[in-house]
Amino acid sequence: MPPSPIKAFVFDWAGTMVDHGSLAPVRALQALFAREGFTLGEAEARADMGMAKRAHIAAILNRDPMRTIWRDTHGSDAGDADLDRLLSDLAPDMIDAAAATADLIPGAADLVAHLRDRGARIGSGTGYSREMMQAILPRAAAQGYAPDLVVCAGETPEGRPSPLMTWKALVELGAWPARACVKVDDAVVGIQEGREAGVWTIGVAASGNGTGLDLPSYTALSPMLRNARVSQARDGLLAAGADYVVDSVADIAALLPELEARITAGQRPGATRT
Numbered sequence: 001m002p003p004s005p006i007k008a009f010v011f012d013w014a015g016t017m018v019d020h021g022s023l024a025p026v027r028a029l030q031a032l033f034a035r036e037g038f039t040l041g042e043a044e045a046r047a048d049m050g051m052a053k054r055a056h057i058a059a060i061l062n063r064d065p066m067r068t069i070w071r072d073t074h075g076s077d078a079g080d081a082d083l084d085r086l087l088s089d090l091a092p093d094m095i096d097a098a099a100a101t102a103d104l105i106p107g108a109a110d111l112v113a114h115l116r117d118r119g120a121r122i123g124s125g126t127g128y129s130r131e132m133m134q135a136i137l138p139r140a141a142a143q144g145y146a147p148d149l150v151v152c153a154g155e156t157p158e159g160r161p162s163p164l165m166t167w168k169a170l171v172e173l174g175a176w177p178a179r180a181c182v183k184v185d186d187a188v189v190g191i192q193e194g195r196e197a198g199v200w201t202i203g204v205a206a207s208g209n210g211t212g213l214d215l216p217s218y219t220a221l222s223p224m225l226r227n228a229r230v231s232q233a234r235d236g237l238l239a240a241g242a243d244y245v246v247d248s249v250a251d252i253a254a255l256l257p258e259l260e261a262r263i264t265a266g267q268r269p270g271a272t273r274t
Helices: 024-035 042-046 054-062 066-076 080-100 108-117 136-140 164-173 187-199 215-220 221-241 253-264
Strands: 006-010 121-125 149-151 180-185 200-202 242-247
Touching: 006 164, 024 042, 024 080, 024 221, 054 066, 054 164, 080 136, 108 187, 121 164, 149 164, 164 187, 180 187, 187 200, 187 221, 200 221, 200 253, 221 242, 242 253
Parallel strands: 006 121, 006 180, 121 149, 180 200, 200 242
Antiparallel strands: none
16 A cells, blocks of 8 residues: 555544543543632533643633632632642642543554554644643553654643644654645644644544543433534534544544545645535
Protein backbone atom coordinates (compact mmCIF):
# COMPACT_ATOMS: atom_id res chain seq x y z
CA MET A 1 0.00 0.00 0.00
CA PRO A 2 1.49 3.41 -0.95
CA PRO A 3 2.10 6.06 1.72
CA SER A 4 -0.84 8.24 2.63
CA PRO A 5 -0.94 11.79 1.24
CA ILE A 6 -1.95 12.83 4.76
CA LYS A 7 1.18 14.21 6.41
CA ALA A 8 0.02 14.43 10.02
CA PHE A 9 -2.88 14.04 12.41
CA VAL A 10 -3.20 16.27 15.47
CA PHE A 11 -5.47 14.68 18.08
CA ASP A 12 -7.13 16.26 21.08
CA TRP A 13 -6.99 14.25 24.30
CA ALA A 14 -10.04 14.17 26.64
CA GLY A 15 -13.17 13.06 24.81
CA THR A 16 -11.17 12.25 21.70
CA MET A 17 -8.41 9.77 22.57
CA VAL A 18 -9.04 9.23 26.30
CA ASP A 19 -11.82 9.91 28.82
CA HIS A 20 -15.03 8.90 27.04
CA GLY A 21 -17.47 11.75 27.64
CA SER A 22 -14.75 14.24 28.64
CA LEU A 23 -15.60 13.85 32.31
CA ALA A 24 -12.36 14.90 34.00
CA PRO A 25 -12.65 18.66 33.37
CA VAL A 26 -16.28 18.70 34.51
CA ARG A 27 -15.52 16.90 37.76
CA ALA A 28 -12.48 19.07 38.49
CA LEU A 29 -14.26 22.35 37.76
CA GLN A 30 -17.28 21.37 39.84
CA ALA A 31 -15.00 20.49 42.76
CA LEU A 32 -13.17 23.80 42.40
CA PHE A 33 -16.34 25.89 42.45
CA ALA A 34 -17.81 23.83 45.28
CA ARG A 35 -14.85 24.83 47.45
CA GLU A 36 -15.67 28.45 46.60
CA GLY A 37 -19.19 27.82 47.87
CA PHE A 38 -20.83 27.75 44.42
CA THR A 39 -22.66 25.05 42.51
CA LEU A 40 -21.41 24.75 38.92
CA GLY A 41 -23.87 22.98 36.64
CA GLU A 42 -22.62 20.42 34.16
CA ALA A 43 -23.86 22.45 31.19
CA GLU A 44 -21.97 25.50 32.48
CA ALA A 45 -18.80 23.45 32.86
CA ARG A 46 -19.12 22.00 29.36
CA ALA A 47 -20.00 25.21 27.51
CA ASP A 48 -16.36 26.23 26.96
CA MET A 49 -14.76 22.79 26.89
CA GLY A 50 -11.46 22.55 25.04
CA MET A 51 -10.16 25.95 26.05
CA ALA A 52 -7.05 26.31 28.17
CA LYS A 53 -8.19 25.93 31.74
CA ARG A 54 -7.49 29.51 32.84
CA ALA A 55 -9.52 30.76 29.88
CA HIS A 56 -12.16 28.14 30.65
CA ILE A 57 -12.52 29.41 34.23
CA ALA A 58 -12.63 33.00 32.97
CA ALA A 59 -15.40 32.14 30.49
CA ILE A 60 -17.49 30.58 33.25
CA LEU A 61 -17.04 33.64 35.46
CA ASN A 62 -17.78 36.07 32.64
CA ARG A 63 -21.18 34.53 31.96
CA ASP A 64 -24.32 34.49 34.07
CA PRO A 65 -25.33 32.96 36.38
CA MET A 66 -21.81 32.56 37.77
CA ARG A 67 -20.77 36.13 37.00
CA THR A 68 -23.60 37.55 39.11
CA ILE A 69 -23.08 34.99 41.89
CA TRP A 70 -19.36 35.81 42.07
CA ARG A 71 -20.02 39.56 42.04
CA ASP A 72 -22.65 39.30 44.75
CA THR A 73 -20.27 37.27 46.91
CA HIS A 74 -17.03 39.19 46.32
CA GLY A 75 -18.30 42.66 45.43
CA SER A 76 -16.67 42.76 42.00
CA ASP A 77 -16.03 40.65 38.93
CA ALA A 78 -13.23 38.10 39.05
CA GLY A 79 -9.87 39.64 38.20
CA ASP A 80 -6.52 38.29 37.09
CA ALA A 81 -5.44 37.47 40.64
CA ASP A 82 -8.64 35.49 41.16
CA LEU A 83 -8.13 33.59 37.93
CA ASP A 84 -4.52 32.80 38.80
CA ARG A 85 -5.55 31.49 42.21
CA LEU A 86 -8.41 29.42 40.82
CA LEU A 87 -6.20 27.89 38.16
CA SER A 88 -3.62 26.96 40.79
CA ASP A 89 -6.34 25.45 42.97
CA LEU A 90 -7.76 23.53 39.99
CA ALA A 91 -4.53 21.73 39.12
CA PRO A 92 -4.67 19.00 41.82
CA ASP A 93 -8.31 18.26 40.99
CA MET A 94 -7.47 18.04 37.29
CA ILE A 95 -4.55 15.71 37.90
CA ASP A 96 -6.67 13.38 40.02
CA ALA A 97 -9.68 13.45 37.69
CA ALA A 98 -7.53 12.97 34.59
CA ALA A 99 -5.77 9.98 36.14
CA ALA A 100 -9.13 8.41 36.97
CA THR A 101 -10.45 8.80 33.41
CA ALA A 102 -7.36 8.04 31.33
CA ASP A 103 -8.67 4.91 29.60
CA LEU A 104 -8.23 5.06 25.85
CA ILE A 105 -11.28 5.40 23.65
CA PRO A 106 -11.81 1.93 22.11
CA GLY A 107 -10.04 1.73 18.78
CA ALA A 108 -7.74 4.72 19.39
CA ALA A 109 -4.50 2.75 19.58
CA ASP A 110 -5.39 0.67 16.52
CA LEU A 111 -6.12 3.80 14.51
CA VAL A 112 -2.79 5.39 15.42
CA ALA A 113 -0.91 2.21 14.50
CA HIS A 114 -2.67 2.18 11.13
CA LEU A 115 -1.89 5.84 10.47
CA ARG A 116 1.77 5.33 11.32
CA ASP A 117 1.90 2.35 8.98
CA ARG A 118 0.69 4.71 6.25
CA GLY A 119 3.43 7.22 7.06
CA ALA A 120 1.43 9.90 8.90
CA ARG A 121 2.99 11.72 11.85
CA ILE A 122 0.99 11.79 15.10
CA GLY A 123 0.73 14.99 17.10
CA SER A 124 -1.58 16.07 19.88
CA GLY A 125 -2.84 19.19 21.60
CA THR A 126 -4.77 19.77 24.79
CA GLY A 127 -6.40 22.44 26.92
CA TYR A 128 -4.62 20.83 29.89
CA SER A 129 -1.35 22.22 31.19
CA ARG A 130 1.79 20.07 31.16
CA GLU A 131 1.29 19.53 34.89
CA MET A 132 -2.27 18.31 34.32
CA MET A 133 -1.07 15.83 31.70
CA GLN A 134 1.47 14.18 34.00
CA ALA A 135 -0.78 11.26 34.94
CA ILE A 136 -2.33 10.78 31.50
CA LEU A 137 0.79 10.37 29.36
CA PRO A 138 2.23 7.24 31.00
CA ARG A 139 -1.20 5.64 31.29
CA ALA A 140 -1.92 6.27 27.61
CA ALA A 141 1.50 4.91 26.63
CA ALA A 142 0.87 1.76 28.65
CA GLN A 143 -2.32 1.28 26.63
CA GLY A 144 -0.51 1.70 23.32
CA TYR A 145 -0.84 5.41 22.55
CA ALA A 146 2.20 7.68 22.61
CA PRO A 147 2.00 10.56 20.10
CA ASP A 148 5.12 12.00 18.55
CA LEU A 149 4.57 15.20 20.52
CA VAL A 150 2.15 16.88 22.91
CA VAL A 151 1.36 20.60 22.85
CA CYS A 152 -0.16 21.75 26.14
CA ALA A 153 -2.06 24.84 27.21
CA GLY A 154 0.28 27.69 28.02
CA GLU A 155 2.92 26.61 25.50
CA THR A 156 1.69 29.03 22.83
CA PRO A 157 0.83 32.72 23.24
CA GLU A 158 -2.87 31.92 22.81
CA GLY A 159 -4.90 28.74 23.10
CA ARG A 160 -7.98 27.55 21.28
CA PRO A 161 -9.78 28.65 19.20
CA SER A 162 -6.59 30.27 17.87
CA PRO A 163 -4.61 28.03 15.48
CA LEU A 164 -1.33 28.39 17.33
CA MET A 165 -1.31 25.01 19.09
CA THR A 166 -1.99 23.15 15.85
CA TRP A 167 0.60 25.23 14.02
CA LYS A 168 3.15 24.51 16.74
CA ALA A 169 2.45 20.79 16.40
CA LEU A 170 2.86 20.90 12.61
CA VAL A 171 6.08 22.89 12.86
CA GLU A 172 7.59 20.47 15.35
CA LEU A 173 6.43 17.48 13.30
CA GLY A 174 7.82 19.03 10.11
CA ALA A 175 4.44 18.40 8.49
CA TRP A 176 3.24 20.55 5.61
CA PRO A 177 1.28 21.77 3.74
CA ALA A 178 -1.50 22.34 6.28
CA ARG A 179 -4.06 21.25 3.67
CA ALA A 180 -2.53 17.75 3.88
CA CYS A 181 -2.94 17.56 7.68
CA VAL A 182 -5.89 16.73 9.93
CA LYS A 183 -7.15 17.97 13.32
CA VAL A 184 -9.41 15.64 15.34
CA ASP A 185 -11.37 17.04 18.29
CA ASP A 186 -14.60 16.55 20.24
CA ALA A 187 -15.06 20.21 21.21
CA VAL A 188 -16.35 23.10 19.14
CA VAL A 189 -13.31 25.27 19.94
CA GLY A 190 -11.04 22.46 18.74
CA ILE A 191 -12.81 22.37 15.38
CA GLN A 192 -12.56 26.15 15.19
CA GLU A 193 -8.83 25.84 15.93
CA GLY A 194 -8.41 23.42 13.04
CA ARG A 195 -10.36 25.63 10.66
CA GLU A 196 -8.21 28.62 11.58
CA ALA A 197 -5.07 26.50 11.09
CA GLY A 198 -6.07 25.53 7.55
CA VAL A 199 -6.18 21.78 8.18
CA TRP A 200 -8.92 19.23 7.65
CA THR A 201 -11.13 18.81 10.69
CA ILE A 202 -12.84 15.70 12.03
CA GLY A 203 -15.22 16.01 14.95
CA VAL A 204 -15.98 13.10 17.27
CA ALA A 205 -19.53 13.19 18.58
CA ALA A 206 -20.35 10.11 20.64
CA SER A 207 -17.19 9.93 22.76
CA GLY A 208 -16.88 13.62 23.43
CA ASN A 209 -18.07 16.65 25.28
CA GLY A 210 -21.27 17.05 23.31
CA THR A 211 -22.61 13.68 24.45
CA GLY A 212 -20.89 13.81 27.85
CA LEU A 213 -21.24 10.21 29.03
CA ASP A 214 -18.72 7.60 30.06
CA LEU A 215 -18.74 4.45 27.95
CA PRO A 216 -20.94 2.29 30.22
CA SER A 217 -23.54 5.06 30.54
CA TYR A 218 -23.45 5.72 26.81
CA THR A 219 -23.92 2.08 25.84
CA ALA A 220 -26.73 1.70 28.40
CA LEU A 221 -28.86 4.34 26.65
CA SER A 222 -31.74 3.23 24.49
CA PRO A 223 -31.04 3.60 20.76
CA MET A 224 -33.47 6.53 20.59
CA LEU A 225 -31.82 8.47 23.43
CA ARG A 226 -28.34 7.63 22.20
CA ASN A 227 -29.13 8.88 18.70
CA ALA A 228 -30.66 12.07 20.07
CA ARG A 229 -27.61 12.94 22.16
CA VAL A 230 -25.14 12.10 19.41
CA SER A 231 -27.15 14.01 16.80
CA GLN A 232 -27.07 17.13 18.95
CA ALA A 233 -23.30 16.81 19.40
CA ARG A 234 -22.86 16.17 15.68
CA ASP A 235 -24.87 19.26 14.78
CA GLY A 236 -22.69 21.44 17.01
CA LEU A 237 -19.48 20.17 15.45
CA LEU A 238 -20.81 20.59 11.91
CA ALA A 239 -21.96 24.12 12.75
CA ALA A 240 -18.40 24.86 13.89
CA GLY A 241 -17.20 23.85 10.42
CA ALA A 242 -16.04 20.26 10.78
CA ASP A 243 -15.28 18.63 7.43
CA TYR A 244 -16.38 15.28 8.85
CA VAL A 245 -18.03 14.08 12.04
CA VAL A 246 -17.73 10.52 13.33
CA ASP A 247 -18.95 8.81 16.47
CA SER A 248 -15.41 8.09 17.70
CA VAL A 249 -11.85 7.89 16.46
CA ALA A 250 -12.43 4.19 15.74
CA ASP A 251 -14.47 5.32 12.72
CA ILE A 252 -11.76 7.46 11.14
CA ALA A 253 -10.05 4.62 9.25
CA ALA A 254 -13.16 4.21 7.12
CA LEU A 255 -12.93 7.90 6.10
CA LEU A 256 -9.35 7.71 4.89
CA PRO A 257 -9.95 6.64 1.27
CA GLU A 258 -12.32 9.57 0.64
CA LEU A 259 -10.18 12.09 2.52
CA GLU A 260 -6.99 10.94 0.82
CA ALA A 261 -8.68 11.17 -2.58
CA ARG A 262 -9.78 14.72 -1.87
CA ILE A 263 -6.27 15.73 -0.80
CA THR A 264 -4.72 14.07 -3.85
CA ALA A 265 -7.22 15.89 -6.08
CA GLY A 266 -6.08 19.22 -4.62
CA GLN A 267 -9.19 19.97 -2.60
CA ARG A 268 -8.75 22.14 0.45
CA PRO A 269 -10.31 21.92 3.90
CA GLY A 270 -13.77 23.40 4.02
CA ALA A 271 -14.45 22.53 0.39
CA THR A 272 -17.83 21.11 -0.55
CA ARG A 273 -17.68 17.41 -1.34
CA THR A 274 -18.14 16.50 -4.99
